[in-house]
Amino acid sequence: MADAVVVVALLAVAGLATAAVANRDPARQALVLAVLGTALAVLFTVLQAPDVGLSQLAVGSALTPLLIMLSVRKVRRRSAHGKDSKQ
Amino acid sequence: MNPRARLWLVVLGGGGLAALLVAACLRLPAFGGPWHPYGDRAVRAALARHIANTIASVNFDQRAFDTMGEMTILFAAVLGCVVLLRQARDEHRDPPEPCEVAAPVRRYALVVLPIALVTGLYVIAHGQLSPGGGFQGGVVAATALHLMYLGADYAALERIRPVEAFEIGDALSASAYLVLGFAGVLAGGAFLANTLLPYGTFNTLSSGGTVPLLNAAIGMEVASAVVVLLARFLDQAVEIEEGSGS
Numbered sequence: 068m069a070d071a072v073v074v075v076a077l078l079a080v081a082g083l084a085t086a087a088v089a090n091r092d093p094a095r096q097a098l099v100l101a102v103l104g105t106a107l108a109v110l111f112t113v114l115q116a117p118d119v120g121l122s123q124l125a126v127g128s129a130l131t132p133l134l135i136m137l138s139v140r141k142v143r144r145r146s147a148h149g150k151d152s153k154q
Numbered sequence: 155m156n157p158r159a160r161l162w163l164v165v166l167g168g169g170g171l172a173a174l175l176v177a178a179c180l181r182l183p184a185f186g187g188p189w190h191p192y193g194d195r196a197v198r199a200a201l202a203r204h205i206a207n208t209i210a211s212v213n214f215d216q217r218a219f220d221t222m223g224e225m226t227i228l229f230a231a232v233l234g235c236v237v238l239l240r241q242a243r244d245e246h247r248d249p250p251e252p253c254e255v256a257a258p259v260r261r262y263a264l265v266v267l268p269i270a271l272v273t274g275l276y277v278i279a280h281g282q283l284s285p286g287g288g289f290q291g292g293v294v295a296a297t298a299l300h301l302m303y304l305g306a307d308y309a310a311l312e313r314i315r316p317v318e319a320f321e322i323g324d325a326l327s328a329s330a331y332l333v334l335g336f337a338g339v340l341a342g343g344a345f346l347a348n349t350l351l352p353y354g355t356f357n358t359l360s361s362g363g364t365v366p367l368l369n370a371a372i373g374m375e376v377a378s379a380v381v382v383l384l385a386r387f388l389d390q391a392v393e394i395e396e397g398s399g400s
Binding site: 117118120121122124125126129130133134137138140141144145 | 207209277285286287289290293294297300380383384387388390391392396
């Protein structure tokens with residue numbers, strides 16, 4: 068039973084990680100990364116490492132996607148601003 | 155270096171790393187076996203000092219010096235961000251206009267914010283008793299504050315999160331960790347040695363000697379560091395515009 072949960076979590080991590088790499092839009096990548104972070108947290112927890120799971124949940128599924136989204140917003144605003152000044 | 159040679163270098167390096175990793179994994183002990191030489195010794199040392207969560211004992215007692223290194227890495231990284239993302243001479247601040255937030259989003263954010271904040275503080279406070287600790291709880295508490303940005307707007311977030319106070323808190327808590335370490339030296343022990351305080355009753359909040367104090371210092375450091383980091387990113391994403399003044 069426990070092995071089945073580990074296998075499911077491993078497959079979910081592999082699938083979501085591939086999806087994060089295959090996605091070309093950074094904003095969507097950040098969302099996939101958040102889901103991947105949650106799947107990794109589940110994997111760490113079923114592998115009996117709840118401390119690492121908690122860190123992963125906090126950093127991987129909240130902090131990192133948030134930082135990526137903010138960077139994307141800054142870059143998009145900047146390029147929009149650049150286009151305006153050229154016109 | 156031409157692209158072909160670069161590709162060969164990557165293939166060689168990547169292939170070598172993969173081969174070494176596979177070789178190392180094949181020699182690992184089987185998962186879930188009964189033989190845990192490091193675990194047994196760590197648990198014995200944790201129990202001797204009345205610490206219920208062995209991971210906290212490893213982080214803040216047996217390897218407290220490593221944790222100081224990790225704290226320094228985070229501190230230096232945030233310092234670097236603060237320096238890099240400051241307002242440059244050819245930029246100006248343009249406070250964003252307040253905008254309508256959908257009512258369900260506002261309700262959700264304002265209900266979840268206090269719950270998430272208390273959860274983060276709980277995880278910090280119970281670091282030496284249950285899974286979690288200063289780092290995990292600090293990140294949860296700091297990100298919880300930012301639900302204010304989702305539920306209201308940027309001005310409301312800035313009101314509940316004065317960045318200067320968090321910058322001071324970051325520096326203070328990093329030095330608190332060092333001071334606790336040197337207190338061990340002054341008391342006649344070694345740097346960061348857990349011989350300063352009585353170990354207390356097993357499985358209570360005050361058990362474990364200096365572990366709860368070091369854990370609290372890390373919690374405060376991480377929470378302040380994450381708040382300052384996100385504040386700099388938010389400033390750049392929302393407020394700071396190119397061009398000097400409008």
